[in-house]
Amino acid sequence: MTGYAVSARDVSVRFGDTRAVDEVSLEFAAGEIHGLLGRNGSGKTTLLSTFAALRRPAAGRVLVDGEDPFENERVMEGVCLIRESGDVLELAKIPENLRYFANARPTWDADFADELVDAFELDRRKPVNRLSRGQQSAFGAVVGLASRAPLTVFDEVYLGMDAPSRYRFYDLLLADYVEHPRTIILSSHLISEVERLFAGVAILEEGRVLLAEDADTLRSRGTAVTGPSAAVDTATAGLTVLSTRELGRTKQVTVYGDLDEAALAAARAADLEIDAVPVQDLFVHLTNREPS
Incomplete structure (x- = not known):
């Protein structure tokens, strides 16, 4: 399987007296698309910077393709981190940027890069810093996709794009991943838009x-049970309740945990509505800091 595996083992990163990342242990399998989720300040960007060797952990160890990436030329040639801030030559025009990345990245696909520039309708005559905020984000996406790096990381790179451009990015990413599998990590607040891409999900808090597991397993853990209040209470007794909504005599309870076949059958026999819970809703409930 192509792509670099990533392992974080008891990784901590400090800024003064603050631990931005606190004894994090995670595994990202090679050749899959992973989601790294978390609220603002959860440590996502800091952790990703250790994968790209932009920051060395204060404690613990990061391994990329089985090796420490820090000052490791072989590994870093195969790692591409694109952050919301850009990570491109802002004062240079697009063609100069493309030539620079072609020389810097052994897996760079120049023809694909040109196709992507056209797909996002970017003006090659302008320096990158003269493009709109959304166009700058799109160009970051171009660089990340065309790099075809064995480990490609997108850290909120698509936030500046409008909705059509974001969905174009998702479709292009998935189509190219199918043709050229590699390890891709997506960090995003737009979970409802990207969760369909994930094979695995890790949440930092x-x-x-907070959790790290197969995306399908995570989806299966969330269930919304809706119907008459008394019947819903009976069906969800003893389960971990994430949220409750009531409207008159109707109640909806979102639970986290496995409902076995017997419990599901009993709920359906009581004419209760059983629905899956999107990853975004699970994320909101699991990271809710408000007192219950």
């Missing part, structure tokens, strides 16, 4: 791992 205040610098620690």
Whole structure:
């Protein structure tokens, strides 16, 4: 399988007295698309910077393709981190940027890069810093996709794009991933838009791992049960309740955990509506800091 595997083992990163990342242990399998989720300040960008060797952990160890990436030329040639801030030559025009990345990245596909520039309707005559905010984000996406790096990381790179451009990016990413598999990590607040891409999901909360598991497994853990209040209460008794909504005599309870076949059958026999819960809704409930 192509792509670099990534391993974080008890990784901590400090800024003064603050631990931005606190004893994080995660595994990202090679050749899959992973989601790294978390609220603002959860440590996502800091952790990703250790994968790209932009920051060395204060404690613990990061391994990319089985090796420490820090000052490791072989590994870093195969790692491409694109952040919201750009990570391109802002004062240079698009053609100069493309030539620079072609020389810097052994897996660079120049023809694909040109196709992507056209797909996002970017003006080659302008320096990158003269493009609109959304166009700058799109160009970051171009660089990340055309790099075809064995480890490609997109850290909120698509936030500046309008909706059509974001969906174009998702479609292009998935289509190219199918043709050229590699390890891709997506960090995003737009979870509802990108969750369909994920094979695995990790959630950080205040610098620690809240959960890390297969995306389908995570989806299966969330269930919304809707119907008459008494019947819903009976069906969800003893389960972990994430949220409750009531409208008159109707109640909806979102639970986290496995409902076995017997429980599901009993709920359906009571004419209760059983629905899956999107990853974004699970994320909101699991990271809710408000007192219950």
